[in-house]
Ligand SMILES: Nc1ncnc2c1ncn2[C@@H]1O[C@H](COP(=O)(O)OP(=O)(O)O)[C@@H](O)[C@H]1O
């Protein structure tokens with residue numbers, strides 16, 4: 001039963017002799033099957049925290065554990081395996097490859113992990129169905145709406161059925177009509193023991209419920 005535990009986490013950025021510390025002794029924990037909403041204004045450290053949770057970035061101090069994985073000290077192959085198989089990330093700006101079709105974007109992480117073309121193709125087709133985009137599989141990102149692009153990105157984040165899902169302001173670039181579909185999809189991912197952490201300063205996301213952690217105030221509530 002993987003739970004997420006963050007202890008005494010600090011991140012320092014040095015820029016021109018000045019030190020910025022967006023996270024300073026930060027603590028958080030999330031039981032299996034739970035949702036955390038990371039709140040706080042721009043610059044409060046939401047993206048920094050998600051990058052640490054995803055093992056994209058190493059903290060300056062403190063520990064992150066997901067189940068029995070010591071995320072903050074992962075290195076080499078184990079770090080690659082964690083990022084590939086354990087965590088799924090949904091970015092604010094979708095981060096789809098513009099020259100690839102929706103299906104190819106979803107297939108990409110599977111092919112990178114050594115899955116064969118036929119298997120990757122079948123998996124992508126079923127995930128695009130799951131996000132209601134089966135009929136757009138051969139479209140490129142430029143031919144899709146923002147909401148559709150974000151749904152492709154969610155499908156891509158799900159390819160390895162990761163037990164940890166991180167989303168960085170997933171509704172920031174979506175208009176009113178697109179937000180509902182994306183929120184419904186995110187709500188649908190809250191199954192089983194999966195832990196989901198969503199950074200947002202969009203009040204519409206609060207409807208998902210979950211534990212709120214306000215980085216602007218530095219207190220969990
Ligand atoms: N790579 C970096 N180098 C220096 N400062 C950074 C870097 N990334 C973020 N910061 C600073 O850290 C603070 C937190 O940024 P960020 O985590 O992006 O916050 P948020 O996602 O809540 O807007 C900001 O002051 C930002 O300018």
Ligand SMILES: [Mg+2]
Nearest residue numbers: 046047048168
């Ligand atoms: Mg951010």
